[in-house]
Amino acid sequence: KAGVTQTPRYLIKTRGQQVTLSCSPISGHRSVSWYQQTPGQGLQFLFEYFSETQRNKGNFPGRFSGRQFSNSRSEMNVSTLELGDSALYLCASSPSTGGSGYTFGSGTRLTVV
Amino acid sequence: AQSVSQHNHHVILSEAASLELGCNYSYGGTVNLFWYVQYPGQHLQLLLKYFSGDPLVKGIKGFEAEFIKSKFSFNLRKPSVQWSDTAEYFCATRNTGGFKTIFGAGTRLFVKA
Numbered sequence: 001k002a003g004v005t006q007t008p009r010y011l012i013k014t015r016g017q018q019v020t021l022s023c024s025p026i027s028g029h030r031s032v033s034w035y036q037q038t039p040g041q042g043l044q045f046l047f048e049y050f051s052e053t054q055r056n057k058g059n060f061p062g063r064f065s066g067r068q069f070s071n072s073r074s075e076m077n078v079s080t081l082e083l084g085d086s087a088l089y090l091c092a093s094s095p096s097t098g099g100s101g102y103t104f105g106s107g108t109r110l111t112v113v
Numbered sequence: 114a115q116s117v118s119q120h121n122h123h124v125i126l127s128e129a130a131s132l133e134l135g136c137n138y139s140y141g142g143t144v145n146l147f148w149y150v151q152y153p154g155q156h157l158q159l160l161l162k163y164f165s166g167d168p169l170v171k172g173i174k175g176f177e178a179e180f181i182k183s184k185f186s187f188n189l190r191k192p193s194v195q196w197s198d199t200a201e202y203f204c205a206t207r208n209t210g211g212f213k214t215i216f217g218a219g220t221r222l223f224v225k226a
């Protein structure tokens with residue numbers, strides 16, 4: 001079956017712009033989590049969604065937001081981009097609430113210039 | 114607060130050497146524990162997981178990990194590494210009933226042929 005699909009794969013944005021990243025989970029998976037991966041900070045938790053509800057949020061400013069749709073697809077949005085937002089954004093899905101482990105997508109590489 | 118500590122950031126081994134990567138977590142309640150692996154150019158994938166029961170869990174590609182509750186540890190082991198085990202390894206923890214999986218900083222393993 002198809003894996004976790006993230007679009008776009010690469011993105012270059014200018015400071016101050018906003019960006020929307022998309023994630024399609026594995027069919028039948030109802031939980032989607034997002035992580036920011038950088039060389040210095042590793043994987044930092046952004047959000048976890050289950051059945052269209054945000055169940056938890058990491059320590060990121062309010063510029064970072066997300067949502068999950070009824071088909072379990074998820075989007076995350078970053079407004080007023082800063083240079084420090086440059087990172088690999090990973091989406092992961094799980095059948096239920098993530099306790100069984102994740103299947104990760106390949107990520108969206110965001111570069112802010 | 115929930116946290117995960119991986120002792121070694123970089124490990125270099127020769128083929129056929131034994132591997133042990135350390136992982137300690139801070140949460141005092143019931144946790145689910147995971148090891149993920151990221152091979153060069155590939156996305157993160159689940160190596161093994163522990164929920165309950167036998168504290169020695171076996172994963173893919175000959176890896177195993179032992180949960181020692183008294184030491185808050187979940188170390189990853191492999192008796193004999195191969196060049197193809199060169200990758201970055203991440204330990205992760207999730208408190209049961211929570212909606213957040215926390216990752217360690219990762220350990221880069223390089224296996225010399």
